[in-house]
Each structure stands twice: as C-alpha cells, then as structure tokens.
Amino acid sequence: MDTTISLARSTAGGAAATKVPLHRIADDKTMLRTAAELTRDLIAPRAGVYWADLIASVVIGYGALAVAVTAGSTALAIAAGVVSMLALYRALSFIHEISHMKHAALPRFRGGWNALVGVPMLTPSFMYEGVHNLHHAKTRYGTVEDPEYLPLALMKPWTLPVFILVSALAPLGLLIRFAILSPLSLVIPGFRRVVVERYSALAINPQFRRRMPEGEAARMWNRVETAASIWAIAIVTMVATGTIPLRGFLIAMAIGSGVAVVNQVRTLVAHLWENDGEAMTVTAQYLDSVNVPPPALLPALWAPVGLRYHALHHLLPGVPYHNLGEAHRRVTAALEPGSPYHKASYKGLPGLVDKIVRSTMTVRR
Template identity: 70%
Template sequence: MSTVMNHSIALDRRSTGAAPAKAATSRIADDRTLLRTAAEISRDLNAPRPAIYWTDLLLSVAIGYGALFAAMTLPSVGWAIVAGMVSVLALYRAGSFIHELTHVKSSALPGFRVAWNALVGVPLMVPSFMYEGVHNLHHARTRYGTVDDPEYLPLALMKPWSLPLFVIVSILAPVALLFRYAVLAPLSVFIPALRRKVVEQYSGMVINPAFRRRHPEGAFRREWHLMEAATSAWAITLLTLVATGIIPLKAFLVFLAVAAGTTLINQVRTLVAHLWENDGEAMTVTAQYLDSVNVPPPAFLPMLWAPVGLRYHALHHLLPGVPYHGLGEAHRRLMKALDTDSPYHKGNYAGLPGLVGKIVRSTMIDRR
C-alpha cells in the first residue's frame, strides 16, 4: 500500500528543488511483451482465497494483541520490549490488509471488511475509508506520479533533509489520529468549515500534501460515517479511561509506542516502495513499473517490513487485481517467461539498504 498505512506529512512539492526537466521515466514507452505476458500468466491467480485471508488476519491479530498485552504487563523491561516488537510486526501485518480491501471486491470475501475494521481499523484508528477511494487514484493511468496522485512525492528529487523528515514524522501519526477522531471529528459535526477541512485533508492515508479528497457520496458516505463514528467513540473512550485511571498510563503509552512502531515501519517501506524519480509527468504502465520496487526472495527480511504481498509492489502495479497470495507465483512465472533483457528484471532489488542508498544518493545530485 502506498501506501498502503501512509499518513500525511507537510512536505511541499514547491520547495523540493525538483528538476524542471522531465524525468527519464516519463518518456519510457510501454513494453507490450511485458504487459501481454503478465496478463496471460496471471489469469488463474485473480481469485482471492478466503481461507488464506481469514487465517492470516486472525493469526496476525491474535499474536499482535497478545504480544501487546504482554508488553503492557510483563515486569521485565527486556521481555516487555521483545513483546512490543512482536506486537509491532504482527499488528503491522494485520494493518497491511487495508491495501487488499481496496482491490478485492467485498463479495469475494464476505464479512472480511467488517471484521478487519472491527479488529484493526477502529482500534488502531485507521478505518478502511481512509484508504478506500484514495488508493485507487494511485493506480489511475493518468494520475500516477503526478500532482494528482495522493500517494506520490518526487522524493528522489527533493533535498536530502526531506527523507529523514518523511520517516520521522510518521512516529507522530498515532497522536495525530487520536486528535483527529477524539477532537476534530466531534467538533466538525457542528462546524461546517472544519468538517470540510477534516474530510478533504485529514481523511486519507496520503503523502501528497497538495491532495484534497472529495466528499463521499451514496452508500459509501453512510459507511464512512459509521466507521468514523465508531472510531471517534473508541478514541474518546480510550482517552477517558486513561484520564480516569481505569487504563494505566503505562499501558496507554505502550499502546501508542506500538502503534507508532507500525507507522514507522510502514513509512520506511513506503520510502522504498518506489524510486520516486518522476517529476509530475504522466507515465506509461511500464514506466510506472520501473519506478516501483520488487524485493523478491531470497531476501528474507522483506517478509517482515513488506508483508501481505507488499514486497512485490512493482508487480502489483502491473497486476493490481491479483491478490497478495498470488503475487509470488506470478513473479516466478514472469521470471521464467521473460528474457533477461525484459524491463521486468529491472524492477527487482536485493533489499532495503541498497534502495535507501539509491534514493539518498539521488537527493544529493545538484539539479540547479
């Protein structure tokens, strides 16, 4: 997901120092062989398998909340930290299913969306409406990499200080979400101007600060309001229980720390999900693929920091309809079917350190 849990940050494109010349990626023509082969080899992989989704989600939730409780209650600081780290990874994996919700039809996974929101979205204050209706714009052919893409910033063309700011600010996301749902949401019911601002600027998991979200309509509007009301009630209840001492302050701070850990890992993953080299021009599908990143096996750690298929982010931009459990097989088939000079092979990278280094080096190029 881009962003998959990407939280808004105040990085402005107009002060990035981006080059006025068109990025090379915007001039890449589509590779018809790649697109045709990807479509052909994935025809039998498009159906989501409910048993995999439910088992994965429920195990992640059980481990995540179990470890969170242990982190709150264990007397040993060392073991509490270990439990906290386990909780971060498990809840991060559970949270990453929000990306799947935007691509899989609800009818293919009956009850899964409701269950995800009840178990993850509302408790972690990231209900699915914050991604639904937003992430699909990132996949729009004419929007990707442009100023109209909610999940894109030309990070590789920005100043070097932009990268640490981009990552560090994510730690504040849980506190910002508490404020959004416990304070701004209730107030916005009575203040129309505030409501417009909350909907347009504080209701999407985006990284483009120029993006303004449209107000919801129809059935989605009712679903939005239900999810928002539930999350607001949870946030207010949580703060009330802490203020009255029913929930110990230590337990509350551990919860915030674990939630911050999930957003931090996700922001690091987001940092390397793309090469971020486009300067605003519309791109072909092949160009979008080459500006995105796969971190396939044999690398092991991406299973932790890019779970639920996110390690195949570039492939996902080729085949957004393939569920996460089918991406590994699609990757293996494409690696065998395509020649070594195919653009597909150029979208695969060895791991996190090399990708971070590549983006850092790009920000240090003088483009004046």
C-alpha cells in the same frame, strides 16, 4: 530544480547506458501482455488464507501488546513490543488489499477487518478506499493528483529523515482526528468538509484533497467513523481517569509509532520516486516501483501481505497478495533477460535506502 532525472537503460549491444526520462519510456507490450496472460488464473482471492492470516496476526499482535503492557521486565516488554508491532503492522497492511478487492468475493472481510484492526487502531478502511485507487490511475500516477506520490529522489536530502520521523506522530494524530476533530465536525458549520478533504486519507501528497463520500460509501464511512470516534474518546477518558495506566497507554502508543515508522520506511523504498510530475506509461510506472523478491527474507517483515512485490502489483493490481509470489515466478521465467520486468527487482532494504539517498545528493538544482 532540474527535473531531468531519469532511469538508466542499457542499449541492446551493451554500449554505454543512455538516459531516458521516465515520462518518455514507452510501454513494453510484450511484458504487459505476458504478465496478463500468465496470471489470469490467479485473480480469485482465497477467503481461508485471508481470514487465517488476519486472525493470526491480530491474535499475536494484541497478545504481545498485553504482554508488553503488563511485563515486569523491561527486556520482556521490549521483545513483546517488537513482536506486537510486527504482527499489528501485518494486520494493518490488509487495508491495502481491501482497497483493491471486490467485496462480493470476500463477504464481510472489510467489516471484520474494521472491527478487529481498523477501529481499534484508528485507521478505518475509508482512510484508504477511494484514495489508493487514484495512485493506480494511469494518468494520475506520479503527478500532483496522485495522493501517494512525492518526487522524493528529486528533493533535498533533509526531506528523507523528516519524511520518516514525522510518521512517529501518527498515533497521536489519529487520536486527535477521531477524538476531537470528528465530534467538532458535527457542530461547526463547514468544518466537516475540511476534515474529510484534509484529514481523512492515508496520503503523503500534501496537496491532495479528497471528495466528500456519497451514497452507500458515505453511509459506511459514517458508521465506521462513529465507532472509531467513540473508541478514541473512550481511550482518552480511560487514560484521564486512570482506568488505563499511563505506562500501558504510552507503551501502546510507542508500538503504534513503530508500526507507522516501519510502514513509512517501506513507503520510502516502494518506489524510486524519480518522476517529475509528468504522466507516465504503465511500464514507466513499473520501473519507478520496486520488487524485493526471494531469496531475501526480511522483506516478509517490513513489506508484508504482498507489498514486497509492489512493482508487480502496479502491473497486476487485481492479483491477491497470496498469489503474487507465483505470478512473479511465472513472469520472471517467461520473459527474456533483457525485459524491463527484471529491472524492478532489488536485493533488499539497505541498497534501496542508499539509492534514494544518493539520488537526493546528486540531483542538479
């Protein structure tokens, strides 16, 4: 595979664009300094916003799920299912915030989220904590050590639909993970390490292996995993005995698949995926990432909880989701039109999907 794919950057005089490989893009110190200085007062999370948003998403999500399962009309079941999927997707997206937050700043939020979302949806917070932070490590981003990176734009076109479609199996995979693998890992020597290393991370890099947890992290992991395992076994038992009707179970699984697919589509366009494995500067990482700011409206649904500002998040990972919009407005107004900051903003999902599809079709092999 030819790995000379690069970002096009125009010269100052407006001449023909030159090609600069991602790993050779130097840091733009003006952009980095401006972004940091203008957002120092936006670091503190607002507990009221977090809790209100989470609880509203959970109430709507589970309420709509109940309607979908019990509806006598197919049309009503479908409509309620879509509402449930979008609301639960938003609720689940808080796992990203949890992986970044200082828990002392939002006491009990992680525990509340696990009780309301992580355990019921079989996606506890430990599946992302200790994993996502590696994606933000300057020397790991875009390399084989990044759990959340694949050079999708440099791969073959058929990999994109496979990347999306395989995510539909996530609810089944999670059910197997917690109802079967968790109990087995307690009785089969050596199997516990396999489960932790390979089946305990929300990662897309198949080469990634996570470390065994230690100390308080291990104790928290064990408590939450035990709860998720008991819940998963209870689900299987209730479906097998008819306590949960098969129709209702399949509807819930379909909604879970919808959540996973929408999230995978968002993941597909969260980056340009053009890095070939070399370490990159922060500016290069930013340019390989994506903002979809207003006036676009739909990103609020498919990239919720601040994920529409994914590139900005790579510059300022400590800014809570509810302040990213203000941060973007400040930095946008302060930096001149030629700043790299403006090059990471895109209009919407269709154009981003088209961009990566075209990249896979034009890469030289």
